[in-house]
Amino acid sequence: MTQHIHSEHLKNLPEALAAQLTSIMQSDEFTGYFSATQYQSLLSLSNMTDTEFKLALLPIAATRAYCGISNFHVGAIAEGSSGNVYFGANIEIPGVQLNQTVHAEQSAISHAWMHGEDGIKNITINHTPCGHCRQFMNELNNVDQLSIQLPNRPAYKLADLLPDSFGPKDLDISSRLMDSQRHEYQFTTDDxxxxxxxxxxxxxxxxxxxxxxxxxxxxxxxxxxxxxxxxxxxxxxxxxxxxxxxxxxxxxxxxxxxxxxxxxxxxxxxxxxxxxxxxxxxxxxxxxxxxxxxxx
Ligand SMILES: [Zn+2]
Incomplete structure (x- = not known):
C-alpha cells in the first residue's frame, strides 16, 4: 500500500535521508514502521542524535492521524525491544462515541505489540500525554525503564508524570501488557x-x-x-x-x-x-x- 509523504516534512532533512525515507515509506511493503536495520540506516544519514531524529519524524507520524472530530493531529513513535520503530497516531471515528477513540500513545504501543514486541524502550510524542495515556502506559511490563520524550523537555519516566499511581499491583495482578506469554485457545479452521x-x-x-x-x-x-x-x-x-x-x-x-x-x-x-x-x-x-x- 503506497503511502504519500508530504514534501514539507522532508525539506529540512539531509537530501540522502529524505530520499531513503521516501523510498522506504512509498514501497508496497511499508506498513507504518521501520525495521531496526532500516531505522539505524536512516539515523546514520540524519546527522542527529536518536532523540533528535525521533522528534524530527513526529510530524510524519502525526499525518497518520484519523481525527475528523478534533482535527488535532497527535503523532507518537515507539521503539520496541527489537529496535524496530513504530508510528502511532490518534483515531476518532465520526458517529462513534468518544470512548472508542484511540490515542497516539496507545496507537504506537499497540502497533509494536501486534508485531510481536515484548516491551517498549522509549516513546516520543508531539504533545504531552493525557491522563488516560499515562494510565494506559502504567500497564506496560517495563514501565520502570520506559523513557518518554516530548519536544523541548528532558526525557521523563512514567513515575515523573504519574506519581502515586494506581496499577495492576493494586488489584493483585502480576501479568502486564506486552508480556510474551500466550493463551492456548484452540479452534480448528482453515479460514x-x-x-x-x-x-x-x-x-x-x-x-x-x-x-x-x-x-x-x-x-x-x-x-x-x-x-x-x-x-x-x-x-x-x-x-x-x-x-x-x-x-x-x-x-x-x-x-x-x-x-x-x-x-x-x-x-x-x-x-x-x-x-x-x-x-x-x-x-x-x-x-x-x-x-x-x-x-x-
Ligand atoms: Zn492520550
Whole structure:
C-alpha cells in the first residue's frame, strides 16, 4: 500500500535521508514502521542524535492521524525491544462515541505489540500525554525503564508524570501488557480471517475480566489486519480489539471504507463482551461490513 509523504516534512532533512525515507515509506511493503536495520540506516544519514531524529519524524507520524472530530493531529513513535520503530497516531471515528477513540500513545504501543514486541524502550510524542495515556502506559511490563520524550523537555519516566499511581499491583495482578506469554485457545479452521482473530485472542491481555479476545478485519484487497484486546487496571483506558485492528489498518495506509468483513472471537466465560460495541462501531463505519462472531 503506497503511502504519500508530504514534501514539507522532508525539506529540512539531509537530501540522502529524505530520499531513503521516501523510498522506504512509498514501497508496497511499508506498513507504518521501520525495521531496526532500516531505522539505524536512516539515523546514520540524519546527522542527529536518536532523540533528535525521533522528534524530527513526529510530524510524519502525526499525518497518520484519523481525527475528523478534533482535527488535532497527535503523532507518537515507539521503539520496541527489537529496535524496530513504530508510528502511532490518534483515531476518532465520526458517529462513534468518544470512548472508542484511540490515542497516539496507545496507537504506537499497540502497533509494536501486534508485531510481536515484548516491551517498549522509549516513546516520543508531539504533545504531552493525557491522563488516560499515562494510565494506559502504567500497564506496560517495563514501565520502570520506559523513557518518554516530548519536544523541548528532558526525557521523563512514567513515575515523573504519574506519581502515586494506581496499577495492576493494586488489584493483585502480576501479568502486564506486552508480556510474551500466550493463551492456548484452540479452534480448528482453515479460514485465514478466523485464524488471525484467534491468534490475536491468544496474545490478548485481559487479566481483569478474562475476556481474552481478538478481531480481524479483511479489506477489499484481501489484506487482513488483526488486533488483540489490551485491558487496563483502571478499566476505562482499556483498548478494545477492534480499535487495535483498525489502528494497524490505518497506519498501513488502508482506508476504513475498504473493510469488507470482520471476525470477533472472545472467551465465552469472560465477565464482559465486545460484541455490542464492535457491531455498533462497524455499523457506523459501513453498515455493509459483515461481522462473524466466535465464542470459545
Ligand atoms: Zn492520550
Amino acid at each position: 485465514l480471517a478466523q485464524i488471525k482473530a484467534i491468534q490475536a485472542l491468544n496474545q490478548s491481555h485481559a487479566p481483569y475480566t478474562q475476556n481474552h479476545s481478538g478481531v480481524s478485519l479483511q479489506t477489499q484487497a484481501g489484506d487482513i489486519f488483526a488486533g488483540s484486546y489490551a485491558e487496563n487496571a483502571a478499566f476505562n483506558p482499556s483498548l478494545p480489539p477492534l480499535q487495535v485492528a483498525i489502528n494497524l489498518l490505518l497506519l498501513a495506509g488502508e482506508k476504513l471504507e475498504h473493510i469488507t468483513s470482520a471476525v470477533l472471537v472472545e472467551n465465552a466465560n469472560g465477565s464482559m463482551s465486545h460484541l455490542a460495541e464492535t457491531q455498533s462501531t462497524l455499523e457506523a463505519i459501513n453498515p455493509d461490513i459483515t461481522l462473524e462472531y466466535l465464542s470459545l
